[in-house]
Amino acid sequence: MSMxxxxxxxxxxxxxxxLDSLCARNGQTLNALCEHMDMTRQAVTKHLAILEEAxxxxxxxxxREKEHYLxxxxxxxxxxxWIGKFERHRLKALSDLKQRLEREEP
Amino acid sequence: MSMxxxxxxxxxxxxxxxLDSLCARNGQTLNALCEHMDMTRQAVTKHLAILEEAxxxxxxxxxREKEHYLxxxxxxxxxxxWIGKFERHRLKALSDLKQRLEREEP
DNA sequence: TTGACATGCAACCAAATGGTTGCATATTAA
DNA sequence: TTAATATGCAACCATTTGGTTGCATGTCAA
Numbered sequence: 172m173s174m175x176x177x178x179x180x181x182x183x184x185x186x187x188x189x190l191d192s193l194c195a196r197n198g199q200t201l202n203a204l205c206e207h208m209d210m211t212r213q214a215v216t217k218h219l220a221i222l223e224e225a226x227x228x229x230x231x232x233x234x235r236e237k238e239h240y241l242x243x244x245x246x247x248x249x250x251x252x253w254i255g256k257f258e259r260h261r262l263k264a265l266s267d268l269k270q271r272l273e274r275e276e277p
Numbered sequence: 278m279s280m281x282x283x284x285x286x287x288x289x290x291x292x293x294x295x296l297d298s299l300c301a302r303n304g305q306t307l308n309a310l311c312e313h314m315d316m317t318r319q320a321v322t323k324h325l326a327i328l329e330e331a332x333x334x335x336x337x338x339x340x341r342e343k344e345h346y347l348x349x350x351x352x353x354x355x356x357x358x359w360i361g362k363f364e365r366h367r368l369k370a371l372s373d374l375k376q377r378l379e380r381e382e383p
Numbered sequence: 384t385t386g387a388c389a390t391g392c393a394a395c396c397a398a399a400t401g402g403t404t405g406c407a408t409a410t411t412a413a
Numbered sequence: 414t415t416a417a418t419a420t421g422c423a424a425c426c427a428t429t430t431g432g433t434t435g436c437a438t439g440t441c442a443a
Contacts, residue, residue: 175290182288183401184281187359194366197373202419214402216421231377235410235419240374243367250360253293254352260300261349267303268346271337289431308389320432322391341389341440 174253177245180225185210186218190227193241200236280359283351286331291316292324296333299347306342 205212222228226245231238311318328334337344
């Protein structure tokens, strides 16, 4: 589960919308997810495949339907491992910015 | 400062590496940033422009050099406004996943 | 003032991306 | 069994993306 795949998956607004939709109602089928979207089913399928590859969505075949479940773990890992690093330097970076702005407009 | 620009900016590993570099040493010039990168200066310039557009990096012209400063605010906002939403549904989503796996492999 | 250095701009290119259409397959229900 | 439904696969296309090269501009230092 590469972090790169997660970042790339999150880069597209349609895919974030799909995650939102699953966040609102988990376990939706492909067709259910398509109803909110303004594109063909095949386009949605491709987006879901990318989300699956990033391990952000897990699926289960249930007869002729396919249920989609949100996996919150990768998002959580990004929050902890990646964003956390910047949080640790946040005050320092902000004071750098402040100093810069003060020098810029005296 | 659209959140979409931030997500797209973060999607590229080179740009995340640039943010890492600025996190390690803030205020680097273009040439300094280029030294760590395995591509031409012009390519780095383009990446930095995207980071600037997402407001993740702010610059200051200092004579013939250009200093680059990390702006942690957009990352912080993503953490709070976007990731927070999924955090709130995290336990629910995880139990959904658990149930799904139990049904799948009995 | 002149040469070296730091950056900017623009054209160009290959590959990836996001979308489409058309058809195939598999499952359910009448 | 057959028709409708849910999804899968593949070819195709336009646009975006990430990179290059070549040259221009602006600033510092000898």
